[in-house]
Amino acid sequence: MKLTEHFQYGLNSPICLTWELTYACNLACVHCLSSSGRRDPRELTTAECKSVVDELRKMQVFYVNVGGGEPTVRPDFWELLDYSVDSGVGVKFSTNGIKLDAARAAQLARTDYVDVQISLDGATAGVNDAVRGPGSYDTAMRALENLASAGFAQPKISVVMTRQNVDQLDEFKAIADKFGAQLRITRLRPSGRGADVWDELHPTAAQQRQLYDWLVARGDGVLTGDSFFHLSAYGQALPGLNLCGAGRVVCLIDPVGDVYACPFAIHENFLAGNVRSPGGFETVWRASELFAELRQPQSGGACRSCGHYDACQGGCMAAKFFTGLPLDGPDPECVRGFGEQALAARGDSTVLPRSEVDHSRSAARNSRVNAREPVPLTLTAPPRRPDRTCDASPLAGVELV
Amino acid sequence: MTPSEHSESVTEEPVVEETLVEEVSIDGMCGVY
Amino acid sequence: MTEREPDRGGDTGQAFDPGRPYRRSPSVALRPEPFGALVYHFGTRKLSFLKTPQLVAVVTGLERHPDVHAAIDAAGVAQAQRPAYLRALAGLAEAGTIEPRSRTSEPETSEAR
Numbered sequence: 209m210k211l212t213e214h215f216q217y218g219l220n221s222p223i224c225l226t227w228e229l230t231y232a233c234n235l236a237c238v239h240c241l242s243s244s245g246r247r248d249p250r251e252l253t254t255a256e257c258k259s260v261v262d263e264l265r266k267m268q269v270f271y272v273n274v275g276g277g278e279p280t281v282r283p284d285f286w287e288l289l290d291y292s293v294d295s296g297v298g299v300k301f302s303t304n305g306i307k308l309d310a311a312r313a314a315q316l317a318r319t320d321y322v323d324v325q326i327s328l329d330g331a332t333a334g335v336n337d338a339v340r341g342p343g344s345y346d347t348a349m350r351a352l353e354n355l356a357s358a359g360f361a362q363p364k365i366s367v368v369m370t371r372q373n374v375d376q377l378d379e380f381k382a383i384a385d386k387f388g389a390q391l392r393i394t395r396l397r398p399s400g401r402g403a404d405v406w407d408e409l410h411p412t413a414a415q416q417r418q419l420y421d422w423l424v425a426r427g428d429g430v431l432t433g434d435s436f437f438h439l440s441a442y443g444q445a446l447p448g449l450n451l452c453g454a455g456r457v458v459c460l461i462d463p464v465g466d467v468y469a470c471p472f473a474i475h476e477n478f479l480a481g482n483v484r485s486p487g488g489f490e491t492v493w494r495a496s497e498l499f500a501e502l503r504q505p506q507s508g509g510a511c512r513s514c515g516h517y518d519a520c521q522g523g524c525m526a527a528k529f530f531t532g533l534p535l536d537g538p539d540p541e542c543v544r545g546f547g548e549q550a551l552a553a554r555g556d557s558t559v560l561p562r563s564e565v566d567h568s569r570s571a572a573r574n575s576r577v578n579a580r581e582p583v584p585l586t587l588t589a590p591p592r593r594p595d596r597t598c599d600a601s602p603l604a605g606v607e608l609v
Numbered sequence: 610m611t612p613s614e615h616s617e618s619v620t621e622e623p624v625v626e627e628t629l630v631e632e633v634s635i636d637g638m639c640g641v642y
Numbered sequence: 643m644t645e646r647e648p649d650r651g652g653d654t655g656q657a658f659d660p661g662r663p664y665r666r667s668p669s670v671a672l673r674p675e676p677f678g679a680l681v682y683h684f685g686t687r688k689l690s691f692l693k694t695p696q697l698v699a700v701v702t703g704l705e706r707h708p709d710v711h712a713a714i715d716a717a718g719v720a721q722a723q724r725p726a727y728l729r730a731l732a733g734l735a736e737a738g739t740i741e742p743r744s745r746t747s748e749p750e751t752s753e754a755r
Binding site: 210211212223224392431432433434447448449453457458 | 631633634635636638
Binding site: 209211214219220221223268270271296298321 | 671673675676677680682684689691
């Protein structure tokens with residue numbers, strides 16, 4: 209049996225998993241998949257986090273993809289990083305770079321089994337800051353410079369592909385080359401705040417083709433987060449596992465210990481349990497009903513008759529869910545156009561699923577009946593509205609370098 | 610980016626003998642991170 | 643990853659020689675599964691799947707034997723299967739999953755990561 213067939217039935221332990229350490233963030237990116245901004249007062253404590261690491265070690269999870277929010281604004285981030293790598297659980301963490309001064313960069317260069325990933329969504333400040341906020345491009349560049357100067361080998365630059373930056377692929381590659389970094393591009397999904405901007409920001413059908421062609425021609429050495437397998441229906445499959453691993457190979461642990469099928473599915477429908485429950489993470493992974501369901505053989509549903517199903521596997525569960533499409537039908541960005549048809553077939557009064565989990569710092573997100581109202585993309589500095597439920601400011605201790 | 614010899618590509622392989630090793634690149638499985 | 647010897651895997655030009663001692667690379671984590679074992683190389687980010695328990699036994703046993711042939715024998719691999727196993731091990735050497743170890747080194751007591 210092929211490895212991917214084994215994966216579809218689930219594994220005794222995840223291969224890796226995403227761990228969002230905090231919902232606090234110094235930025236307010238318009239497409240944030242976790243709707244981050246304010247720290248949640250119920251965040252896992254340092255001791256609880258170490259217990260999770262202990263479990264992952266016992267389960268022989270190979271590495272964790274740490275993010276948030278901005279994980280480095282947790283004061284215990286560095287302690288947890290060391291604890292994890294010393295325990296034998298590799299750490300890859302994603303950051304906007306805010307804390308990566310020369311000293312931290314040097315510290316990282318001395319640390320084994322750690323990967324650093326700097327988020328960047330535009331090859332120019334204009335394109336980037338429209339999504340990530342004023343100054344964020346400069347912060348990212350500074351972090352990359354510091355890492356390069358410290359001799360940190362091959363950080364990653366992670367780019368969410370949007371309508372605004374697809375034309376900048378060559379420039380992203382050049383930036384990566386300049387800093388000795390590896391380029392990583394991932395798919396925008398209508399998750400978290402991404403739901404509000406997906407219509408305006410997701411690549412057009414022509415741009416998807418452009419992206420696929422670029423990956424085939426120039427994508428050697430470019431990582432994709434295994435997130436473009438829906439493009440495999442164009443022809444030659446892209447390297448990678450090319451299947452949805454949610455609840456089977458990977459999952460998400462969120463800042464309050466909730467376990468979801470994947471980081472793009474932070475919604476009660478995809479909540480498998482909580483690490484604070486008896487039996488901890490291991491029990492959630494091995495015994496949750498949601499995961500057992502996901503590990504059932506998938507039939508393909510409405511996509512069964514399409515010759516490309518073997519390659520695209522029906523696309524992304526989260527993308528379908530948050531655009532109000534049935535999970536056993538086409539991906540909204542199906543390269544054959546079936547997704548567009550399905551989107552158009554939604555009634556005008558379709559109410560899209562919204563997650564209750566929202567730690568955004570700005571005013572309440574627009575409540576949208578359907579996905580067709582434009583949202584202005586220009587950002588002002590996020591208002592410092594005090595959050596009465598939260599003792600600590602999410603920006604406490606942050607020196608804006 | 611062409612798949613390496615050992616990678617899990619979608620092309621059919623002659624069913625002579627089952628390979629003992631399968632190799633595939635994994636990059637976080639749709640993780641943003 | 644840290645700035646140290648580039649850990650791209652691969653045998654740095656040396657051909658696989660089953661008459662020499664080998665070991666599982668320290669940059670590799672090996673996790674038994676019902677269907678064999680998953681092997682993750684921290685340097686190359688490649689995930690490998692060892693599809694038989696015997697191959698798993700050979701790979702984990704390498705460090706305890708004076709050469710690859712002895713490790714294959716100890717794992718009870720049938721004669722008819724030997725060529726296939728040698729080919730598989732050559733591939734693992736090329737990928738950096740296994741590497742030559744010094745003849746003079748003691749068998750290591752490294753734990754599986």
